[in-house]
Amino acid sequence: ENWVLTAAHCLIYSNFEVVAGLHSRNDESDVQVRQVTSKSQYIVHEGYGGGVGPNDIGLIHIPDGFDLNALSRDGVAPVxxxxxxxxxxxxxxxxxxxxxxxxxxxxxxxxxxxxxxxxxxxxxxxxxxxxxxxxxxxxxxxxxxxxxxxxxxxxxxxxxxxxxxxxxxxxxxxxxxxxxxxxxxxxxxxxxxxxxxxxxxxxxxx
Structure with a gap:
């Protein structure tokens, strides 16, 4: 609910949105959006050297976590x-x-x-x-x-x-x-x- 697992090479900006529940770009009825406003909200693996290579992993902290029970998968089934x-x-x-x-x-x-x-x-x-x-x-x-x-x-x-x-x-x-x-x-x-x-x-x- 409060953490997103991603690749380190994706974490290059200070401000971006994290979106959950999106199945179709044309239907945002189940979408939840959280704002990341500072690099302090995410962690890049200390061994990642940039570009293509090992340790390409990062974590994004979402203080106002996602409500997973309210999301849907494939637009129908529960997550x-x-x-x-x-x-x-x-x-x-x-x-x-x-x-x-x-x-x-x-x-x-x-x-x-x-x-x-x-x-x-x-x-x-x-x-x-x-x-x-x-x-x-x-x-x-x-x-x-x-x-x-x-x-x-x-x-x-x-x-x-x-x-x-x-x-x-x-x-x-x-x-x-x-x-x-x-x-x-x-x-x-x-x-x-x-x-x-x-x-x-x-x-x-x-």
Missing amino acids: NKVSLPSGKYESTGDGKLFGWGRDNSGYLPNVLQTLDANIIGYSECKAALPFLAPIKDVNICSYTAGTTDGACNGDSGGPLVRYTSDGVEQVGIVSWGYTPCATTKYPSIYTSVAAYKKWITENTSS
């Missing part, structure tokens, strides 16, 4: 709880990406997009990327060989989740990828939430 990775499940396999990024035609969508994603770990991802790609073991990726499916411009900071028998877990935060998205066949790169679970817990409990 599902999304948890940090429990460690009970593999961090790879079937997942789902949510975002407002550009589609393969290059346009920004009016409706929140979802994509079934094949989540792969660091070693497999590194092997599928160019040799000098700035990827570390705190990253995971999504990749379907031979396709252009993945995150794109505008998806940054968004969630990559897995559905488990205990509910929904966020396993990744959209970090970076190769462009143009419509033609690249490299993996999309995410910050692994599991790698920063301690950092998240420490900063949200203080």
Whole structure:
């Protein structure tokens, strides 16, 4: 209710809005908006060096928290709880990406997009990327060989989740990828939430 998990590279402004409950840009009936008016309201990982690279994670504090019970998902169903990775499940396999990024035609969508994603770990991802790609073991990726499916411009900071028998877990935060998205066949790169679970817990409990 009071914290938003995002990518560090998204946190470059002192003033911006955080929006919850938006499913369609043409229908804001369930939308809740909170203002961020100072950099003191967010935390960027102390190891983040800017640009593309590791430690691309940040937290936004929302003092006047969102009313999650009043929000709706897909315009109809109540919001599902999304948890940090429990460690009970593999961090790879079937997942789902949510975002407002550009589609393969290059346009920004009016409706929140979802994509079934094949989540792969660091070693497999590194092997599928160019040799000098700035990827570390705190990253995971999504990749379907031979396709252009993945995150794109505008998806940054968004969630990559897995559905488990205990509910929904966020396993990744959209970090970076190769462009143009419509033609690249490299993996999309995410910050692994599991790698920063301690950092998240420490900063949200203080």
